[in-house]
Amino acid sequence: MKILFAASEAAPFFKSGGLGDVLEALPAELAKNKEDEITVILPLYKKIKGNTALALSFVTSFSMPSPLSEDYVGVFRLKWGKVNYLFIDNEYYFCRDGAPYGHGDDGARFVFFSHAILECLQHIGYYPDIIHLNDWQTAAVPVLLKAFYGALPAYERIRIVFTIHNIEYQGYMPYDFAANVMGLPCEYHDVMRYGDSVNLMKSAIMLADRVTTVSRTYAQELKYAYFSHGLDPIIKQNEYKLCGIVNGINTALYDPKRDKALPAPFSSTDMSGKAICKASLQEELGLPVRDDVPLIAMISRLVSHKGLELVECVLDDILSRDVQLVVLGTGDGKYEDMFRFAEYTHPDKMKAEIRFDSALASRIYAASDLFLMPSKSEPCGLSQLIAMRYGSIPIVRETGGLYDTVPALNTETLSGRGFTFQAFNAHHMLDAIDRAIAFFHDKKKCERHRRALVRYNSSWRASAEEYLTIYKSLLA
Numbered sequence: 001m002k003i004l005f006a007a008s009e010a011a012p013f014f015k016s017g018g019l020g021d022v023l024e025a026l027p028a029e030l031a032k033n034k035e036d037e038i039t040v041i042l043p044l045y046k047k048i049k050g051n052t053a054l055a056l057s058f059v060t061s062f063s064m065p066s067p068l069s070e071d072y073v074g075v076f077r078l079k080w081g082k083v084n085y086l087f088i089d090n091e092y093y094f095c096r097d098g099a100p101y102g103h104g105d106d107g108a109r110f111v112f113f114s115h116a117i118l119e120c121l122q123h124i125g126y127y128p129d130i131i132h133l134n135d136w137q138t139a140a141v142p143v144l145l146k147a148f149y150g151a152l153p154a155y156e157r158i159r160i161v162f163t164i165h166n167i168e169y170q171g172y173m174p175y176d177f178a179a180n181v182m183g184l185p186c187e188y189h190d191v192m193r194y195g196d197s198v199n200l201m202k203s204a205i206m207l208a209d210r211v212t213t214v215s216r217t218y219a220q221e222l223k224y225a226y227f228s229h230g231l232d233p234i235i236k237q238n239e240y241k242l243c244g245i246v247n248g249i250n251t252a253l254y255d256p257k258r259d260k261a262l263p264a265p266f267s268s269t270d271m272s273g274k275a276i277c278k279a280s281l282q283e284e285l286g287l288p289v290r291d292d293v294p295l296i297a298m299i300s301r302l303v304s305h306k307g308l309e310l311v312e313c314v315l316d317d318i319l320s321r322d323v324q325l326v327v328l329g330t331g332d333g334k335y336e337d338m339f340r341f342a343e344y345t346h347p348d349k350m351k352a353e354i355r356f357d358s359a360l361a362s363r364i365y366a367a368s369d370l371f372l373m374p375s376k377s378e379p380c381g382l383s384q385l386i387a388m389r390y391g392s393i394p395i396v397r398e399t400g401g402l403y404d405t406v407p408a409l410n411t412e413t414l415s416g417r418g419f420t421f422q423a424f425n426a427h428h429m430l431d432a433i434d435r436a437i438a439f440f441h442d443k444k445k446c447e448r449h450r451r452a453l454v455r456y457n458s459s460w461r462a463s464a465e466e467y468l469t470i471y472k473s474l475l476a
């Protein structure tokens with residue numbers, strides 16, 4: 001099978017969160033099958049184009065008609081491991097300073113990207129069996145395929161899988177966007193419309209052959225208004241083609257035995273390096289070097305749905321315990337300032353690292369005893385999987401992928417994986433933190449459980465098989 005993944009980010013080229021991790025690891029896992037040819041297509045952001053260490057080679061260029069003019073499209077390629085990467089170049093849209101997302105014209109930028117994906121296929125003579133789309137940034141592909149390429153035999157056979165990584169971001173645009181920016185004939189305007197706007201994600205859910213999301217529980221939750229950000233009627237209408245497949249992590253990359261960012265390696269058979277990692281991080285961040293204090297970590301985008309209201313509510317209570325709290329993240333100014341202020345008032349207990357830093361993230365996962373992730377909603381969540389891989393015990397709210405991957409720990413039998421709470425309530429979270437702190441002090445059990453977490457198999461293999469089954473069923 002020829003499978004083309006399309007997305008707005010993929011590590012190691014560019015990553016802002018879990019989507020980037022998934023688009024690195026899932027294609028690589030699928031590419032292990034000799035009979036499948038895996039390609040990933042991405043925008044050529046300034047950061048990637050300017051990276052001289054990447055041996056990108058130019059493939060072709062062409063101009064693509066758009067409602068307003070003609071757009072230049074350049075195509076570059078790179079082989080990375082067993083995966084082929086294609087990059088769509090247009091300096092106006094993608095060679096910008098600052099973050100790759102969050103520009104006022106993101107809608108137009110990603111519609112251009114979606115259109116260029118389809119147009120480039122005939123220029124490079126490559127027609128995939130499956131195009132696997134990810135989130136709103138590539139959600140325009142199904143309608144553009146139908147409207148502009150449906151009559152071409154080579155395109156007619158292509159099947160579309162659309163994965164919802166986070167339904168919070170849907171690609172809402174003004175109603176005239178369908179005609180003026182996408183150039184769609186009026187018979188396609190209805191499928192684009194949701195309420196008074198164009199909604200790109202809604203159109204992809206309607207038109208894709210299969211829709212997946214990143215955990216079984218999130219697939220159920222999406223049918224309820226509380227989780228769906230307005231799309232529950234569309235989800236229910238398309239339930240017959242929706243399923244949840246839990247994300248994995250790249251266990252070769254996230255491996256405390258091989259991770260070059262760590263001051264000392266460790267594994268489930270020899271955990272001694274973990275204590276060195278903890279002391280080293282405490283020293284690096286200027287915290288008291290103590291092995292008898294639980295080090296709690298958060299590595300997260302600092303946005304509301306990660307449960308930061310709960311942390312805000314009881315931050316002083318958490319810091320009144322004998323703990324150390326290390327937060328690595330960027331996001332809403334309100335939460336960045338909240339953690340900076342807590343660091344100012346509790347310099348011996350709290351460190352706020354307000355930046356994106358993958359090597360520091362590794363050091364924090366490895367050093368931490370407990371990992372706090374109290375999300376309001378969590379499609380899958382990778383941070384809790386990485387934390388477990390580095391022997392850090394998760395404290396999570398029972399939602400979405402957190403519910404699927406972190407069953408409640410029974411501290412007697414040591415079945416389960418972490419400390420959980422159900423209601424979105426700050427004192428329930430505090431209770432889970434207190435239970436986790438008490439467990440930390442039960443040295444023997446805590447050590448045994450940590451080893452079990454490092455051993456736990458969170459690799460992509462089983463989920464990659466589930467995707468393969470879907471692809472095959474679409475081509476049968």
Ligand code: ADP
Nearest residue numbers: 017018300328329355356357358361381382383
């Ligand atoms: P989401 O995709 O919603 O942001 P996930 O838990 O699925 O959340 O994935 C987050 C990924 O981004 C993890 O790999 C995590 O380690 C990484 N990450 C988040 N914030 C930072 C940061 N400030 N610095 C480095 N890595 C980060």
